[in-house]
Amino acid sequence: MESTSTELSCGSCALSRICLPAHLSARETRILAGAVERGRELQSGARLIRAGARMDALYVVRSGSAKSCGVMNDGEEYVRAFNLPGEVAGLEGFADGHHTCDLVALEPLRYCRIPLGRLERLMETLPGLRREVLRLLGQSLEEAQRMRTEVSMVDARGRLASFLVDLSRRLERRNLPPMHFRLSMSRRDIARHLGLTLETVSRSLGAFRSAGWVEVRARYIKLLQPKALAALLAH
Amino acid sequence: MESTSTELSCGSCALSRICLPAHLSARETRILAGAVERGRELQSGARLIRAGARMDALYVVRSGSAKSCGVMNDGEEYVRAFNLPGEVAGLEGFADGHHTCDLVALEPLRYCRIPLGRLERLMETLPGLRREVLRLLGQSLEEAQRMRTEVSMVDARGRLASFLVDLSRRLERRNLPPMHFRLSMSRRDIARHLGLTLETVSRSLGAFRSAGWVEVRARYIKLLQPKALAALLAH
DNA sequence: CGGCGTGTTGATTATGGTCAAGTTCTGTGG
């Protein structure tokens, strides 16, 4: 949990428009920055949060990406979410003070950490931060509920299309190329996230490629006709 | 939004152990109660929250039940949640200040309402209320994420069994008979909630009946072997 | 009693899961 002087503060962080300080005033951002700890770089596969562990902080991805995942009682893995830079993970721990799923790095990962005690104290005095945490939770809730209806109402290709389009949109917000990117997660992870098998993910990608909507080479994806993909959502 | 003197205050409400005041001190409960408005009785089918409307309050079911629902772009209805007495609805509105789904009464419904402005002001001074709202959001998030993995990993009977067992558990918390109850929602609503068709719900119920696990007469359900139902979740 | 909404049951079909065989990618060590 070292913090060197060369590290960015929230105010000057490239992610400040996307991350927690998004709607905070300059003063609030400065105060929040004082509570943020910067973690050392983790390697791929490292576990930042463990299911069952006491929730002691919020974690924010600074660079790299992660998956929020766990195992069902039958041993099958599930993937609740993928986390890109600027996204906050571990919010579900507010339910009872314990995390219910793991947070695992998908590639070399840097992160920030906001100890819960300090967060609670800051929320007492910073109304903007209070609103922001509520907004984050509301957003995660809305997202989870939307995903749930999608999994139950949309077919395999529609779900994969939605996943790709959503990913593209999130990359765009981060000023990363939205039409040509590398998937940091395996087909299996995508499948577990969308409630499919990896074979179906593979086949659906193949169908998109045959239709000329995407170019696929291993984990590199190029969206050629995002509108055609988005149209699959209408069913 | 009338409030008569015969109405219960939060402190003496039978739901106080389940509802928002669950983890508040007596003092905090008393202060919260001052902010709570009691709505008049709505009839079945009435819409308490409309998708797209500005979020102006939190709503709590006091008696009766409701569904949180909406329509997909293809016109199909989906059901995000059913709300029992003591449960808070509309939390997803924290995302951007607007509701994304309707809240519809399934039977004659009474409710409480906490205007957002007053809630925010109270959260400034009541740390317990702050924690409680975060807990509620965390719980809804955890629930939505759990449901999502369930819809994608568990088969039709497993999902229906889970639904019945969960309903039973929630009724028990409210000191209502957990083994013999009336479903306030139609088969269609259950199907839309679980990502199934109403035929599949009907057939699965039929299978449970044949197995001797439940008694079904119209909307009246009697759980005979809840353990057998719960065992379906292991898959 | 009649009519409609709600629910049940049956026959058929289609989507995606399962099992299996191969191919490509990636990283490692000679």
Add this chain to the structure above:
DNA sequence: CCACAGAACTTGACCATAATCAACACGCCG
């Protein structure tokens, strides 16, 4: 740099589950 091994991915054949289409029964209202 190449050879190799193991993982990740693709593709195919077959099958099971639940969706669809359809007919019918029940229950609740007038």
